[in-house]
Amino acid sequence: MKDDKIEIVIDYHFKDQSILKNALTHSSFINDKSKLKNNERLEFLGDAVLELVVSHYLYENCNNRAEGEMTKLRAKIVCTDSLAMAASDFQLGNYIYMGKGEENTGGRTRKSILANTFEAIIGAIFIDGGLEEARKFILCKLKNNIDDSVKGKLVFDYKTKLQEHIQQKADNDIDYVVISEEGPEHDKIFNIQLLLNGKVIGSGAGSSKKEAEQHAAYNGLIFLGEVHEK
Amino acid sequence: MKDDKIEIVIDYHFKDQSILKNALTHSSFINDKSKLKNNERLEFLGDAVLELVVSHYLYENCNNRAEGEMTKLRAKIVCTDSLAMAASDFQLGNYIYMGKGEENTGGRTRKSILANTFEAIIGAIFIDGGLEEARKFILCKLKNNIDDSVKGKLVFDYKTKLQEHIQQKADNDIDYVVISEEGPEHDKIFNIQLLLNGKVIGSGAGSSKKEAEQHAAYNGLIFLGEVHEK
Numbered sequence: 001m002k003d004d005k006i007e008i009v010i011d012y013h014f015k016d017q018s019i020l021k022n023a024l025t026h027s028s029f030i031n032d033k034s035k036l037k038n039n040e041r042l043e044f045l046g047d048a049v050l051e052l053v054v055s056h057y058l059y060e061n062c063n064n065r066a067e068g069e070m071t072k073l074r075a076k077i078v079c080t081d082s083l084a085m086a087a088s089d090f091q092l093g094n095y096i097y098m099g100k101g102e103e104n105t106g107g108r109t110r111k112s113i114l115a116n117t118f119e120a121i122i123g124a125i126f127i128d129g130g131l132e133e134a135r136k137f138i139l140c141k142l143k144n145n146i147d148d149s150v151k152g153k154l155v156f157d158y159k160t161k162l163q164e165h166i167q168q169k170a171d172n173d174i175d176y177v178v179i180s181e182e183g184p185e186h187d188k189i190f191n192i193q194l195l196l197n198g199k200v201i202g203s204g205a206g207s208s209k210k211e212a213e214q215h216a217a218y219n220g221l222i223f224l225g226e227v228h229e230k
Numbered sequence: 231m232k233d234d235k236i237e238i239v240i241d242y243h244f245k246d247q248s249i250l251k252n253a254l255t256h257s258s259f260i261n262d263k264s265k266l267k268n269n270e271r272l273e274f275l276g277d278a279v280l281e282l283v284v285s286h287y288l289y290e291n292c293n294n295r296a297e298g299e300m301t302k303l304r305a306k307i308v309c310t311d312s313l314a315m316a317a318s319d320f321q322l323g324n325y326i327y328m329g330k331g332e333e334n335t336g337g338r339t340r341k342s343i344l345a346n347t348f349e350a351i352i353g354a355i356f357i358d359g360g361l362e363e364a365r366k367f368i369l370c371k372l373k374n375n376i377d378d379s380v381k382g383k384l385v386f387d388y389k390t391k392l393q394e395h396i397q398q399k400a401d402n403d404i405d406y407v408v409i410s411e412e413g414p415e416h417d418k419i420f421n422i423q424l425l426l427n428g429k430v431i432g433s434g435a436g437s438s439k440k441e442a443e444q445h446a447a448y449n450g451l452i453f454l455g456e457v458h459e460k
Contacts, residue, residue: 040297041289048278048285055278059271059353067270123289131361 006095010121012137014128021097023124026113028099036097039120046123049131050078053138057146077142077149081156083115086141088218092117106189106205109215158217165224166196173197174220176213194220236325240351242367244358251327253354256343258329266327269350276353279361280308283368287376307372307379311386313345316371318448322347336419336435339445388447395454396426403427404450406443424450 007013007020014020019042027038054077058070065073076082087093093108096117107113118141126134139146148154166172175195182189190209194202194216201223204215236254237243244250249272257268284307288300295303306312317323323338326347337343348371356364369376378384396402405425412419420439424432424446431453434445 041300044297044300045285045289048282052278052282055275056356059275059357067274070271070274126286127289 006092009090009095010125010137011140012125012129012133014124016128019124019128020121023120024095024097024117026096026098026102026107026117028102028107029097039117042120042123042127043116044123045126046119046121046134047078049122049126049134050119050138053131053135054078054142054146056135057139058150062150073149076154077146079156080111080115082142082145082149082154083118084111085156085218086145087114087118090141092121105183105187106207109205158214158221162194162217162220162224165221176209176216178209178212179203192216196220236322239320239325240355240367241370242355242359242363244354246358249354249358250351253350254325254327254347256326256328256332256337256347258332258337259327269347272350272353272357273346274353275356276349276351277308279352279356279364280349280368283361283365284308284372284376286365287369288380292380303379306384307376309386310341310345312372312375312379312384313348314341315386315448316375317344317348320371322351335413335417336437339435388444388451392424392447392450392454395451406439406446408439408442409433422446426450 006024022037023039023042025036025039027040030036030038051074054074055070058065058073062070062073088109092114096108096113098107098113102113122134122138125137145154162174166174173196175198177193177195179191179193182191187207189205189207190212191205192203192209192212192215193200194204194213202216202219202221204212204217204219206212206215237250252267253269253272255266255269257270260266260268281304284304285300288295288303292300292303318339322344326338326343328337328343332343352364352368355367375384392404396404403426405428407423407425409421409423412421417437419435419437420442421435422433422439422442422445423430424434424443432446432449432451434442434447434449436442436445
């Protein structure tokens, strides 16, 4: 895992590498001896940058929408599910500095961590390169979600989305199978495989069966080409 | 009432005067025959610009504050009371295009209208002149509120603020007197005078006695030099 690889993925080169490192540092990575800062202040800033860029885009591109409608669209575009979905698309989870405990309990695929780190990176680009660079990054990574949202098609329920896709062909059969349950009762991790006509097309982990199934469905949609993995 | 006068007050000259007119147009001014648009879409955009500018200021100037603290500070700085107070300071109410009905029921001093129009002007400056011009305007008009908030001194309860100020001198006596009640029972407007030792030092109108008293106290604070009227 190297920070310069993520610069290729996000298509932005930081003048100040310490800001990038700050943006990628989850609170679980910090211990008392460490001089590192976690990414929460950058997340605070990035959240506001994101809100402005999306608001401006909607203002410019949805002339016929009233303020109330735009507020609803914006909320959907910047919600945790939307950001986590976009962050998954470029495997942001792989680049986050996090504690072993967090990692072992599925931290790299946890929606809240993905969404918050995505916002921290936005904040970091804003500080390092200004609003225009942040706008480019946001519109590149969230354009599909924005367009889907404007068309009323942004769906975060991957199981439903997969079901709808599968139903287009008759006699398709999907099945979610629990492969393993790890950890103590109060902190279990479920691993689930998704089978389409008996063939594994995705798998997912999560702290509940429901969450693991959603992740498996999401990976299944990537496999089927319905979600684009950039 | 001319739009060019407000340009002096806000210290920004619009390249596109129609955006300024749009920002100053309350929904009550619009009728079916009018081709004008109300300012709600600009308010939507301005709200996001304001949030970013304040977030960035806090990020840069409060190095020792955690994300949760900054979120609370920001919420206080951008709340309706704070924006209405700042908007009152430059008499924004006088420049708003509003319907007669709204005007006759105290619309020009209504906090929600003042705050929303303030945000609409921020949105208009952002569209017309970009983020830097919007930042200049926001920091000029909200700097006192931001600094007071950071110091934990931002107070919107003007009656309490006045009381605290008055108590510094012994044998001061303040009194709120209802001068008139206008309009039907369900839509009354109260006019109240504030007396300090029997002398009128402020007056205020509102849809409740409480609201009218707050406005009177606010004007009393201006009279006493405790709130600055720019």
